[in-house]
Amino acid sequence: MMTPFSKMHGLGNDFVVVDERVERHGLTPARIAALADRHRGIGCDQFVVLRPACREGADVFVRFFNADGSESGACGNASRCVADLLWRGEGRRQSVLQTRAGLLPAWVDEAGLVSVDMGAPALDWRDVPLAEPADTLHLPLPGDPAAVSMGNPHATFFLADRLDLDPVVAGPLLEHDALFPERANIGFAEVLSGAAMRLRVWERGSGLTLACGSGACAAVVNAVRRGLVARTCRVEMDGGALSVTWREEDGHVLMTGPATTSFVGSFDPEAYPS
Numbered sequence: 587m588m589t590p591f592s593k594m595h596g597l598g599n600d601f602v603v604v605d606e607r608v609e610r611h612g613l614t615p616a617r618i619a620a621l622a623d624r625h626r627g628i629g630c631d632q633f634v635v636l637r638p639a640c641r642e643g644a645d646v647f648v649r650f651f652n653a654d655g656s657e658s659g660a661c662g663n664a665s666r667c668v669a670d671l672l673w674r675g676e677g678r679r680q681s682v683l684q685t686r687a688g689l690l691p692a693w694v695d696e697a698g699l700v701s702v703d704m705g706a707p708a709l710d711w712r713d714v715p716l717a718e719p720a721d722t723l724h725l726p727l728p729g730d731p732a733a734v735s736m737g738n739p740h741a742t743f744f745l746a747d748r749l750d751l752d753p754v755v756a757g758p759l760l761e762h763d764a765l766f767p768e769r770a771n772i773g774f775a776e777v778l779s780g781a782a783m784r785l786r787v788w789e790r791g792s793g794l795t796l797a798c799g800s801g802a803c804a805a806v807v808n809a810v811r812r813g814l815v816a817r818t819c820r821v822e823m824d825g826g827a828l829s830v831t832w833r834e835e836d837g838h839v840l841m842t843g844p845a846t847t848s849f850v851g852s853f854d855p856e857a858y859p860s
């Protein structure tokens with residue numbers, strides 16, 4: 587039996603989205619990793635599975651899997667893509683996504699830009715999580731990164747210039763550093779002004795991506811904590827820019843940007859290893 591999917595992206599951070607609200611499609615971590623393979627599968631940074639919501643007030647339960655088949659509690663760009671899917675497919679301009687990181691309200695504005703409320707960042711070392719007690723604003727690592735959980739673990743390096751650290755070399759080493767028992771997403775940020783930064787993210791389980799929504803939120807939160815930018819900041823990544831606001835009133839982080847459907851298709855799950 588063929589399984590329908592939507593191929594979507596937020597600024598080039600790309601996703602295969604499969605709807606399992608009515609029936610399951612035999613997706614296992616191994617099968618997801620095979621489907622995410624860019625040479626032998628469909629190819630994507632994350633694989634997104636929609637299930638029926640089981641929390642009051644939620645429209646859909648969303649699970650996020652990295653290209654290596656591991657699961658993540660959060661994915662900002664995929665959350666925005668799912669909100670776009672619910673708007674285009676089901677006419678819901680506003681929706682509430684149930685995720686492992688909590689209930690995330692999302693909405694589509696008149697211009698078609700999609701926002702998601704990622705909730706409040708967790709700043710305690712236990713929540714990132716780190717392997718040992720540490721000040722999350724100054725991790726005990728060379729380069730003085732800061733850490734935060736946006737529902738998933740992030741460390742952000744602030745670079746004096748772009749040559750300081752090569753994400754492709756430093757990213758995988760840092761992702762697996764012993765300080766991060768659940769691994770971590772590693773951001774390389776360059777502050778351009780009090781309201782703009784440049785960011786590249788080595789994503790846990792997926793590698794270097796063209797954009798990372800939760801990574802952008804993490805970088806702004808960490809930059810605000812360091813006094814480097816204002817609470818609203820434009821984050822420029824290889825695939826384009828997101829606007830991020832760390833709201834003063836309730837401490838929630840809001841992210842806005844485009845979400846795009848590239849194509850739809852179908853695959854035979856049995857053709858991939860389980």
Ligand SMILES: N[C@@H](CCC[C@H](N)C(=O)O)C(=O)O
Nearest residue numbers: 658661662663738798799800
């Ligand atoms: N692309 C993402 C983050 C995806 C999850 C991440 N790799 C993890 O393992 O936590 C985003 O847009 O937030």
